[in-house]
Amino acid sequence: MPTAAKASFEWVSSTKLALAGNWTIDGVHVLQKAVTKKLNTKEQKITIDLSGITRLDSSGSLMLLRFVKELHAQGANVGYVNITENMAATVQMVQDEVAKISDEHEPEKVTLLARLGEWTVEKAGVAVDFLHFFGRVTVYLYMLCLGAFRLQWAMIGKVIENTGFRALPIVALLSFLIGVVITYQVSEQLATYGANVYIVNLTGVITLREFAPLVTAIILAGRTSTSFTAEIGSMLLNQEVDALSTLGVEPLERLVLPKLIGLLIVTPLLVVWADLFGLIGSMLMSELTLAIKPLAFIHRFRNVVDVSHVWVGLVKTPFFATTIVTVGCFQGFSVAGSSVSLGSRTTQSAVQSIFLVIVIDAAFSVVFSVLGV
Amino acid sequence: MEERDPIINISGLKNCFGDQVVHENLDLSIYPNEIVAIIGESGCGKTTLLRSILLLQKPSAGEIEVFGTNVLNTGSKKALTAIQNRWGMMFQSGALFSSLTVLENIMFPVDERAKFYQAFEKEIALVKLLLVGLPLSAASKYPSELSGGMIKRVALARALVLDPELLFLDEPSAGLDPAGAAALDELLLTLRDQLSITMLMVTHDLDTLWRVPDRVVFLGERRVLAALPMKELVKHPHPSIQAYFANIRAQRYCGHTEEEHHG
Numbered sequence: 193m194p195t196a197a198k199a200s201f202e203w204v205s206s207t208k209l210a211l212a213g214n215w216t217i218d219g220v221h222v223l224q225k226a227v228t229k230k231l232n233t234k235e236q237k238i239t240i241d242l243s244g245i246t247r248l249d250s251s252g253s254l255m256l257l258r259f260v261k262e263l264h265a266q267g268a269n270v271g272y273v274n275i276t277e278n279m280a281a282t283v284q285m286v287q288d289e290v291a292k293i294s295d296e297h298e299p300e301k302v303t304l305l306a307r308l309g310e311w312t313v314e315k316a317g318v319a320v321d322f323l324h325f326f327g328r329v330t331v332y333l334y335m336l337c338l339g340a341f342r343l344q345w346a347m348i349g350k351v352i353e354n355t356g357f358r359a360l361p362i363v364a365l366l367s368f369l370i371g372v373v374i375t376y377q378v379s380e381q382l383a384t385y386g387a388n389v390y391i392v393n394l395t396g397v398i399t400l401r402e403f404a405p406l407v408t409a410i411i412l413a414g415r416t417s418t419s420f421t422a423e424i425g426s427m428l429l430n431q432e433v434d435a436l437s438t439l440g441v442e443p444l445e446r447l448v449l450p451k452l453i454g455l456l457i458v459t460p461l462l463v464v465w466a467d468l469f470g471l472i473g474s475m476l477m478s479e480l481t482l483a484i485k486p487l488a489f490i491h492r493f494r495n496v497v498d499v500s501h502v503w504v505g506l507v508k509t510p511f512f513a514t515t516i517v518t519v520g521c522f523q524g525f526s527v528a529g530s531s532v533s534l535g536s537r538t539t540q541s542a543v544q545s546i547f548l549v550i551v552i553d554a555a556f557s558v559v560f561s562v563l564g565v
Numbered sequence: 566m567e568e569r570d571p572i573i574n575i576s577g578l579k580n581c582f583g584d585q586v587v588h589e590n591l592d593l594s595i596y597p598n599e600i601v602a603i604i605g606e607s608g609c610g611k612t613t614l615l616r617s618i619l620l621l622q623k624p625s626a627g628e629i630e631v632f633g634t635n636v637l638n639t640g641s642k643k644a645l646t647a648i649q650n651r652w653g654m655m656f657q658s659g660a661l662f663s664s665l666t667v668l669e670n671i672m673f674p675v676d677e678r679a680k681f682y683q684a685f686e687k688e689i690a691l692v693k694l695l696l697v698g699l700p701l702s703a704a705s706k707y708p709s710e711l712s713g714g715m716i717k718r719v720a721l722a723r724a725l726v727l728d729p730e731l732l733f734l735d736e737p738s739a740g741l742d743p744a745g746a747a748a749l750d751e752l753l754l755t756l757r758d759q760l761s762i763t764m765l766m767v768t769h770d771l772d773t774l775w776r777v778p779d780r781v782v783f784l785g786e787r788r789v790l791a792a793l794p795m796k797e798l799v800k801h802p803h804p805s806i807q808a809y810f811a812n813i814r815a816q817r818y819c820g821h822t823e824e825e826h827h828g
Binding site for chain 2: 216217218224249250251254255278282285286289290292293294298299531532533
């Protein structure tokens with residue numbers, strides 16, 4: 193085992209420096225400080241004796257060269273004695289390469305202002321690219337309607353299964369819980385006024401119009417948008433997208449359109465599913481907190497909640513679906529180079545699609561209130 | 566050379582993937598300071614053999630000794646790390662850390678191993694970077710910005726940065742242009758002579774096979790069919806070995822080289 197003694201050195205006389213021990217990566221780090229502190233000399237000629245060295249590797253050679261450099265700087269000429277042919281070759285090899293090192297490899301320093309500018313330009317560029325991508329998706333969708341491509345039913349089916357069918361349990365559970373939470377909060381307020389039965393009006397409208405679509409869209413944004421990004425991104429890194437292009441298949445048509453069509457079908461269905469479970473949660477909680485029997489809840493629901501609220505909830509779904517697919521796929525196609533980029537794009541995909549879903553929902557609220565729907 | 570203790574000693578190795586048996590009763594010894602190449606048809610388990618030695622693939626049976634220690638049962642994590650510190654691996658596709666720059670990739674093993682000042686670590690890394698023939702300007706680039714050939718070189722620099730006693734190379738010259746591959750061959754020979762590195766490589770490159778290794782191990786029928794210098798291996802009577810070298814490309818090359826050797 194060459195892990196014996198650490199590297200060391202000793203002034204045998206004022207002109208002779210004897211090296212000893214293990215001059216390898218494991219041994220020489222103890223000498224780092226010594227280079228500048230313990231090498232003072234006034235002599236003109238120094239010999240370095242390497243006879244005590246058990247092993248010399250390139251890290252050791254580099255350290256040796258630092259010694260030599262330091263002695264040179266103090267005006268001494270340096271020669272080696274007892275250096276084996278192998279050691280000399282190793283030192284020479286390292287010396288040759290060290291001579292080529294310059295500052296060229298240092299990355300340029302960037303000021304804060306320049307970085308801010310770069311960031312702004314980059315973000316603006318992303319916004320433009322996103323619009324460009326959205327435009328292309330629209331054009332392809334239009335071409336699909338004109339019959340330019342075959343509809344990929346098998347792929348659409350897969351999208352429906354993965355994003356819809358497999359999301360049923362989580363959507364059901366979350367809407368149910370949201371129904372429970374809202375009913376609990378509202379019922380306390382209503383009970384103080386003795387307006388218990390109005391719980392049906394409140395939760396019915398709020399679930400159908402707002403919470404079911406929003407919860408569904410947020411689940412889709414978190415679950416589906418990210419999986420689209422990861423899928424397309426890793427295909428891109430694996431050159432699968434290039435393979436599609438060379439086969440004359442437009443990647444956008446094959447990878448984005450089935451997802452878009454699939455999600456346009458799935459989202460309204462999931463919202464109806466969320467409506468159902470949200471109302472069930474609300475109904476069960478009403479019985480617990482306000483003692484409204486489920487049958488009475490259903491009866492009143494039929495009388496006071498208009499079906500138009502369901503439509504208001506469903507009208508938003510194509511916008512949500514389009515946003516989720518476009519953001520997810522756009523981020524996927526923006527993956528460049530490495531797995532790090534894939535990770536950050538996936539995060540951005542979730543953040544941006546949830547953000548946009550909420551913005552769109554707010555915009556709809558404003559529009560509906562102006563229209564008086 | 567054979568009188569010395571082997572640096573790698575494999576006996577009775579068996580590897581399976583499900584029902585498929587890749588190696589069975591495989592014996593192989595590698596001696597200090599030699600360069601050994603592993604060849605064989607596609608799917609004969611060349612890379613699997615490397616992975617077994619590197620403990621990336623757990624064998625179903627058999628013993629693997631590296632530096633005289635049984636790596637399959639080292640007893641302590643420390644003993645294993647001591648062995649891992651003495652070998653280096655250059656992966657086929659580079660396996661560079663994509664979140665680190667080239668220089669940081671090469672510095673990574675040094676930083677893990679010893680406590681040096683940043684400047685010294687950088688210099689060690691730069692020496693290796695230049696040694697494998699990369700330009701200084703590559704240092705601050707990320708792996709995604711490099712060409713295939715440059716990735717190979719960075720991978721080699723990272724494998725070499727600790728001056729390992731034992732170096733594993735998986736298809737080192739695949740994807741390099743002929744000049745680059747030839748330069749790499751010379752580099753490997755120089756490194757072996759100067760740093761006394763023992764090398765075990767998987768390669769299909771006939772130029773490399775003729776120029777670099779002391780012995781070539783032919784894998785077939787789940788074991789080592791022959792481990793001979795290239796000149797003797799091409800004359801080996803075993804049908805698989807004959808079939809391997811019987812294709813036109815290999816033959817053209819054999820003839821060419823033999824002329825050179827005899828003439």
